[in-house]
Amino acid sequence: MLEAFNFRVILEYMPLYGQCFLATLWMSGLALLGAILVGIVACGMRLGQVRSLSVLAGIFIESIRSTPLLVQLYFFYFGLPTLGIMFPEWVTGVIALTLNSGAYYAEIIRSGIQSIDSGQTEAGIASGMNYFQRMRYIILPQALGMTIRPMLGQAIVLVKDSSLLSLISILELTRAGQLLTSDRFMPAEGFLTTAVFYLILYYMLKWFSSWSEKRLIFREAH
Amino acid sequence: MISFKKVDKWFGDLHVLNDINIEVAQGEVVVVCGPSGSGKSTLIRCINRLEPIQKGEIVVDNMAVHDKKINMTKVRADIGFVFQSFNLYPHMTALENTTIAPRKVKNMSKKEAEKLGRKMLTRVGLEDRIDHYPTQLSGGQQQRVAIARGLCMNPKIMLFDEPTSALDPEMINEVLDVMRDLAKEGMTMMVVTHEMGFAREVASRVVFMDEGKIIEVAPPNDFFTNPQTERGKYFLASILTH
Numbered sequence: 446m447l448e449a450f451n452f453r454v455i456l457e458y459m460p461l462y463g464q465c466f467l468a469t470l471w472m473s474g475l476a477l478l479g480a481i482l483v484g485i486v487a488c489g490m491r492l493g494q495v496r497s498l499s500v501l502a503g504i505f506i507e508s509i510r511s512t513p514l515l516v517q518l519y520f521f522y523f524g525l526p527t528l529g530i531m532f533p534e535w536v537t538g539v540i541a542l543t544l545n546s547g548a549y550y551a552e553i554i555r556s557g558i559q560s561i562d563s564g565q566t567e568a569g570i571a572s573g574m575n576y577f578q579r580m581r582y583i584i585l586p587q588a589l590g591m592t593i594r595p596m597l598g599q600a601i602v603l604v605k606d607s608s609l610l611s612l613i614s615i616l617e618l619t620r621a622g623q624l625l626t627s628d629r630f631m632p633a634e635g636f637l638t639t640a641v642f643y644l645i646l647y648y649m650l651k652w653f654s655s656w657s658e659k660r661l662i663f664r665e666a667h
Numbered sequence: 668m669i670s671f672k673k674v675d676k677w678f679g680d681l682h683v684l685n686d687i688n689i690e691v692a693q694g695e696v697v698v699v700c701g702p703s704g705s706g707k708s709t710l711i712r713c714i715n716r717l718e719p720i721q722k723g724e725i726v727v728d729n730m731a732v733h734d735k736k737i738n739m740t741k742v743r744a745d746i747g748f749v750f751q752s753f754n755l756y757p758h759m760t761a762l763e764n765t766t767i768a769p770r771k772v773k774n775m776s777k778k779e780a781e782k783l784g785r786k787m788l789t790r791v792g793l794e795d796r797i798d799h800y801p802t803q804l805s806g807g808q809q810q811r812v813a814i815a816r817g818l819c820m821n822p823k824i825m826l827f828d829e830p831t832s833a834l835d836p837e838m839i840n841e842v843l844d845v846m847r848d849l850a851k852e853g854m855t856m857m858v859v860t861h862e863m864g865f866a867r868e869v870a871s872r873v874v875f876m877d878e879g880k881i882i883e884v885a886p887p888n889d890f891f892t893n894p895q896t897e898r899g900k901y902f903l904a905s906i907l908t909h
Binding site: 571575583 | 757820
């Protein structure tokens with residue numbers, strides 16, 4: 446079986462894989478940053494005092510979480526242009542990933558915030574801090590620290606979901622596998638190589654999260 | 668300094684504060700006691716509107732706390748509040764706990780706030796614990812950081828909600844000592860506590876509450892030696908013989 450496995454073709458396609466690896470890396474990275482930001486804002490709106498914003502955020506979170514990412518991606522890619530809104534493909538892809546993971550991040554952060562003892566909020570109120578100051582200085586630093594692991598889980602999902610971008614002809618890791626397969630008809634070589642690169646991304650994320658966990662969360666525990 | 672006029676508050680059907688009238692003058696130390704569920708914690712939590720009231724008036728330092736339109740930030744910045752469960756910020760050191768509100772609420776510079784924070788932590792006897800995190804401190808030390816945190820806002824009033832109830836017995840005194848010093852320096856204080864020794868020693872008046880009502884208000888010696896009501900007698904008998 447191994448004799449049939451063509452390592453040479455993998456080496457031959459390595460420049461393409463390298464380029465696609467970087468594409469997946471920076472698009473996922475951008476979407477990850479955007480998603481955390483969207484998550485914080487959506488969660489802030491959801492838990493805030495203004496009812497209309499809270500309802501709006503609720504609708505956003507629910508509708509994203511209840512529909513498949515592929516459907517959302519196709520809506521942005523095929524649907525928006527018919528409504529007169531045009532983006533380059535990669536922008537469409539990053540926006541779809543950002544909004545999709547953003548909704549999940551909103552829920553992760555909300556669970557983190559709600560796990561913080563109400564005494565923390567009361568201490569902030571009693572010292573005269575307003576809602577934003579309490580969030581910024583007291584609640585979020587603790588909530589984000591506690592949610593590093595679920596956030597890492599969602600980041601891994603985001604990186605893996607970025608493979609769907611191959612379906613709107615964005616050049617990224619999965620697309621590289623598809624190209625090798627269609628050029629040379631070698632799907633085993635093509636997609637196994639793709640998978641190995643995803644594994645590398647996974648370990649990079651894991652390393653980054655344990656590094657930031659050590660820096661961020663309750664420093665006194667270490 | 669603090670004035671309650673005909674204050675009523677309900678939690679659902681429960682009438683937690685029932686026609687409360689009391690005046691606290693500047694420099695007074697008022698100890699509030701009573702059986703659990705009598706509304707004593709709620710009483711002092713209403714002063715900085717941690718709890719809203721439904722009827723009546725609360726005026727603190729000439730500001731109407733019961734008025735929904737009033738900006739509470741200014742009022743709260745002038746009132747220190749010490750909780751039973753400390754509520755220190757676990758992700759900040761003792762010093763950061765004391766400096767965050769002066770910096771963010773009063774816009775003090777970091778340097779100035781840290782100088783103040785060190786001074787207040789020294790005042791409560793924690794000059795060697797400045798860079799410790801709350802989990803590295805004992806209960807008594809945590810509560811003293813909480814008091815220093817309140818003092819850093821240069822408050823006109825300090826409120827204490829059962830400040831020693833969550834402490835091991837051997838740590839109660841280190842907290843009470845700090846409170847005694849504050850009282851001697853003329854701080855206006857309202858203290859919910861079961862520490863009757865403390866009440867006897869430093870209180871100007873004792874307020875005895877039961878079922879949401881103020882039953883008795885008297886100087887500590889009068890209240891402890893000669894309570895005027897049956898419920899007061901019963902309460903004293905039950906806590907002094909435990």
